[in-house]
Amino acid sequence: MSNILTEIFTTQYQSAPFTEIKEADFLPAFQELIKTSEKEIDEIVENKEEATFENVIEALAFSGEQLEIVSSIFFNLNSAETNDEIQKIAQEVSPILTEYSAKISQNEKLFEKIKKVFDEKEKYNLNEEQEMLLNETYKGFVRSGALLNEAQKEQFKNISIELSKKSLKFGENVLAETNHYFKHLTDEKDLAGIPEAILQQYREEAKERNLDGFVVTLQYPSFLPLMTYAENRELRKELALANGRKSFQNNEFDNQNLIKEIIQLKQEKAQLLGYKTYADYVLEERMAKDPAKVKTFLNELLEKAKPYAEKEIEELKSLAKADGIEDMQSYDHTFYAEKLRKQKFDIDDEELKPYFQLEKVQEAVFGLAKTLFGLEFKETSEIQKYHEEVKTYEVWEVGGQKSKVSSELKASDTQLPTSDFKAILYADYFPRKGKRAGAWMTSFKNQFRKNGxxxxxxxxxxxxxxxxxxIGSSSDTPSLLTFQEVTTLFHEFGHALHGILANTTYPNLSGTSVKWDFVELPSQFLENYCYEPEFLKTFAKHYKTGEILPDEKIQKISDSKNFMEGYQTMRQIGFGLLDIAYHTDSEKVGDVKTFEVEETKATNLYPSNPETIMSTSFSHIFQGGYSAGYYSYKWAEVLDADAFQYFKENGIFNPEIAAKYKILLSSGGTKDPMELYKNFRGSEPKVESLLKRAFG
Structure with missing residues (x-):
């Protein structure tokens, strides 16, 4: 029986044929494609010709193409449109894929050929990208156990399989806990202070559950407005506790033991490879290089940020005291921060939201990409999608050279476009039951060059x-964004540009395939534009009247950029220190709550609540790829502050600087990130740029 996933797709641009894929297709497709990929590896190993860069390193880089595509489709669905069946398949498929990867990385004959090419690389006259591929391939094999003995290789493989299973389970538990909780209210008085637009959202949620009144959930667009506006302190406390108890309730979805099992497995993996800790293993391949440097970086920021943060909290406590609250708690923070922000800057998120219609914000970010990089986005109905709410776009380079375009375009096309086709973009903006919380950029297929x-x-x-x-059959109110959500969209679109502009030869050096503490530069860089009055005026328009947001409000947004910057910095430092602690001191983790409190006490600005914890829903490090790397958000802030300062000094739309920045984005992982940055900026980034932006 044919399986659509095992063949080259015949859809437009060879895009994922979502409407034709059946869940039952995935497991047999993985099984068949693994066999196909293993045959490709066997051909490399059994080739009787002398090992060369082309027939070993390059052949390996291009192997398993369809398997990579199907893996991307499946695991993206598991994040954005999952269900019980997909989660069940994920638990079955993950160890199979891990075993397949281990089989390749521990193939002695394959590694012998890689090592031969690596040892003799001087004779191949490699260009910079080829040399990077060779170095990364060799290191990747060594870091995956190629130099271990047979018993150690088996142990390494088993650890990797267990880690893949447990990481998946961690994320499933968090999603289950998020979906399980909801607060049903029937008396509108309990929701005093919450704007009407949010109340209507809560009514809609209640209707979907066949309930009267209002329903609040732990999904971000529901939870955050309540914490920001609800005058009912007990209700804020209840929601905060529910959010903080996720996977910390000694039930079937509890993650406390999983955390200990995950960090212990990571430590065993690192020590097997000869590293002192898992953090040492990870950071060897980061710009930071080692845990000591990360801790020094975070603690230096802590020392500078803490006085500002404490001053900010004192201001909030003064407001709370005026309301009779003597013991301000963490669940009061967002409410009083919004009050202070409104008092200081006369800014109210709900007042601003009508000026930030989602479609207009998206148009603005598309327009910025056109101004800086010559990109144009054309919505299309020809691309299949995994959910009806997803929108799809073709991305073209305006004025691009009439170049040979990949045959992955329409099979019927005989005419070359006048502009260069750059990418497909999927935009998926709204929460659903099968979609994990948060925001992210991902890819269904990487860019690469092959056969011209x-x-x-x-x-x-x-x-x-x-x-x-x-209401009824018409949309009464479009999706309106808080200003924080505006910056979130720009952040993720910054990542997307890193992928869209990719222009490398090899898929594993393309787009966001860069050092992990460099990957946040493009995303955080783009957020800066949200605070520039010159740019805001182009799109901050009332969705009903078309009125431009008044100049004084725009200036207030710009002025408020660093509002609560001390607090936010302390929060990020806390996450970073906790992450590094888990991955350097795993043997000290007894009670997870006790460990978290101890490791974050220097950054805590409110009393710790014994009923809540952050670790058990810290998906970035226990499910995602930020293990021993959460510090990179602050690290990248140094880069983005310094990079945007370069634009500010020369014009935020400066075409010459934009052209240099475009080269940085398109280069992916083909060069050392510091070299890429210096080629763009002319010097290494200065931490003073971040401190100046944050604290003046």
Whole structure:
């Protein structure tokens, strides 16, 4: 029986045929494609010709193409449109894929050929990208156990399989806990202070559950407005406790033991490879290089930020005291921070939201990409999608050279386009039951060049914004964003540009395939534009009247950029220190709550609540790829502050600087990130740029 996933797709641009894929297709497709990929590896190993860069390193880089595509489709669905069946398949498939990867990385004959090419690389006259591929391939094999003995290789493989299973389970537990909780209210008085638009959202949620009144959930667009506006302190406390108890309730979804099992497995993996800790293993391949440097970096920021943060909290406590609250708690923070922000800057998120219609914000970010990089986005109905709410776009380079375009375009096309096709973009903006919380960028297919063709990437941006409010058959209110959500969209789109502009030869050096503490530069860089009055005026328009947001409000947004910067910095430092502690001192983790309190006490600005914890839903490090790397958000802030300062000094739309920045983005992982940055900026980034932006 044919399986659509095992063949080259015949859809437009060879995009994922979502409407034709059946869940039952995945497991047999993985099984068949693994066999196909293993045959490709066997051909490399059994080749009787002398090992060369082309027949070993390059052949390996291009192997397993369809398996990589199907893996991307499946695991992206598991994040954005999952269900019980997909989660069940994920638990079955993950160890199979891990075993397949281990089989390749521990193939002695394959590694012998790689090592031969690596040892003799001087004779191949490699260009910079080829040399990077060779170095990364060799290191990748060594770091995956190629130099271990047979018993150790088996142990390494088993650890990797267990880690893949447990990481998946961690994320499933968090999603289950998020979906399980909801607060049903029937008396509107309990929701005093909450704007009408949010109340309508809560009514819609209640209707979907066949309930009267209002329903609040732990999904971000529901939870955050309540914490920001609800005058009912007990209700804020209840929601905060529910959110903080996720996977910390000694039930079937509890993650406390999983955390200890995951960090212990990571430590065993690192020590097997000869590293002192898992953090040492990870950071060897980061710009930071070692845990000591990360801790020094975070603690230096802590020392500078803490006085500002404490001053900010004192201001909030003064407001709380005026309301009779003597013991301000963490669940009061967002409420009083919003009050202070409104008092200081006369800014109210709900007042601003009508000026930030989702479609207009998206138009603005598309327009910025056109101004800086010559990109144009054309919505299309020809690309299949995994959910009806997803929108799809073709991305073209305006004025691009009439170049040979990959045959992955329409099979019927005989005419070359006048502009260069750059990418497919999927935009998925609203929360659903099967979609994990948060926002992220991902890809369904990487960019690469092969046989004279430039295969373009398929990129996805996923967020969780408030849905349009529909009454009857028409949309009464479109999706309106808080200003924080505006910056979130720009952040993820910055990642997307990294993928869209990719222009490398090899898929494993393309787009966001860079050092992990460099990957946040493009995303955080783009957020800066949200605070520039010159740019804000182009799109901050009332969705009903078309009125431009008044100049004084725009200036207030710009002025408020660093509002609560001390607090936010302390929060990020706390996450970073906790992450590093888990991955350097795993043997000290007895009680997870006790460990978290101890490791974050220097950054805590409010009393710790014994009923809540952050670790058990810290998906970034226990499910995602930020293990021993959460510090990179602050690290990248140094880069983005320094990079944007360069634009500010020369014009935020400066075409010459934009052209240099475009080279940085398109280069992916083909060069050392510091070299890429210095080629763009002319010097290494200065931490003073961040401190100046944050604290003046």
């Amino acid at each position: 063709e430039n295969h373009r990437p398929h990129i996805s941006v996923v967020c969780n914004f408030s849905k349009p409010i529909t």
